[in-house]
Amino acid sequence: xxxxxxxxxxxxxxxxxxxxxxxxxxxxxxxxxxxxxxxxxxxxxxxxxxxxxxxxxxxxxxxxxxxxxxxxxxxxxxxxxxxxxxxxxxxxxxxxxxxxxxxxxxxxxxxxxxxxxxxxxxxxxxxxxxxxxxxxxxxxxxxxxxxxxxxxxxxxxxxxxxxxxxxxxxxxxxxxxxxxxxxxxxxxxxxxxxxxxxxxxxxxxxxxxxxxxxxxxxxxxxxxxxxxxxxxxxxxxxxxxxxxxxxxxx
Numbered sequence: 001x002x003x004x005x006x007x008x009x010x011x012x013x014x015x016x017x018x019x020x021x022x023x024x025x026x027x028x029x030x031x032x033x034x035x036x037x038x039x040x041x042x043x044x045x046x047x048x049x050x051x052x053x054x055x056x057x058x059x060x061x062x063x064x065x066x067x068x069x070x071x072x073x074x075x076x077x078x079x080x081x082x083x084x085x086x087x088x089x090x091x092x093x094x095x096x097x098x099x100x101x102x103x104x105x106x107x108x109x110x111x112x113x114x115x116x117x118x119x120x121x122x123x124x125x126x127x128x129x130x131x132x133x134x135x136x137x138x139x140x141x142x143x144x145x146x147x148x149x150x151x152x153x154x155x156x157x158x159x160x161x162x163x164x165x166x167x168x169x170x171x172x173x174x175x176x177x178x179x180x181x182x183x184x185x186x187x188x189x190x191x192x193x194x195x196x197x198x199x200x201x202x203x204x205x206x207x208x209x210x211x212x213x214x215x216x217x218x219x220x221x222x223x224x225x226x227x228x229x230x231x232x233x234x235x236x237x238x239x240x241x242x243x244x245x246x247x248x249x250x
Contacts, residue, residue: 085211085212086105086106086107086207086208086211087208088205088208088209090105090208091105091106091204091205091207091208092201092204092205092208094204095200095201095203095204095205096201099115099116099119099197099200100112100115100116100200101204102200102201102203102204102205102207102208103115103200103203103204103207105204105208106204106207106208106211108207111203115196115199115200118193118196118199119193119196119197122189122190122192122193122196123193125185125189125192126186126189126190126193129182129183129185129186129189130182130186132178132182133179133182133183133186135152135156136156136175136178136179136182137179137183138152139152139153139155139156139175139179140153140172140175140176140179143163143168143171143172143175144172153171153175156175220248221246221247221248222245222246222247222248223244223245223246223247224244224245224247225242225243225244225245226242226243226244226245227240227241227242227243228240228241228242228243229241
């Protein structure tokens with residue numbers, strides 16, 4: 001009987017110990033899970049923060065790339081006309097091809113009315129003298145052929161005057177001289193137009209060459225009185241001469 005009670009008590013103690021062991025395991029599991037959750041929560045927060053930071057950095061890099069592309073576009077720089085100097089050879093060729101183009105290239109626009117005014121005047125003189133030469137040439141031919149049907153010379157006569165055998169020779173000489181005069185003036189008008197063209201070309205080239213010429217204040221001519229020693233003189237007064245000193249700075 002005593003042995004039976006001992007066995008029962010041992011079984012009860014074993015069951016109670018196992019139950020306590022299971023509760024401890026459950027409690028330990030819960031605690032571990034709680035600890036793991038506690039540990040994982042900051043890690044999730046850190047991961048979320050890192051993801052947000054990475055997204056922000058990506059957006060910043062994208063914005064920087066866009067701004068870099070927008071700012072890297074080459075901008076057209078404005079030319080500083082204060083320091084610009086024309087090329088003489090280019091000015092020469094432009095003036096030879098198109099009259100006045102050399103002055104435009106040199107930015108001397110005030111010379112254009114002078115050049116084109118000269119061309120217009122020469123062309124007008126050439127056209128008018130050529131027309132007068134043709135009219136007087138025809139009048140001279142008409143008065144020389146003794147044909148009454150060709151009398152274009154009458155338009156040059158004053159009102160009420162006529163050509164008679166007495167004054168015919170005088171009018172022949174007048175028409176011949178005027179014909180030669182207007183022909184000479186026509187030729188001179190043509191050469192004057194060539195002269196205006198040549199002057200425009202030379203002006204464009206010289207103007208471009210002189211654009212780099214030094215015209216600062218160091219270029220100056222100073223004229224002042226001076227005492228010039230005269231070594232051939234005897235006394236101190238005779239050994240000195242008054243003169244003018246010229247100093248050229250360049």
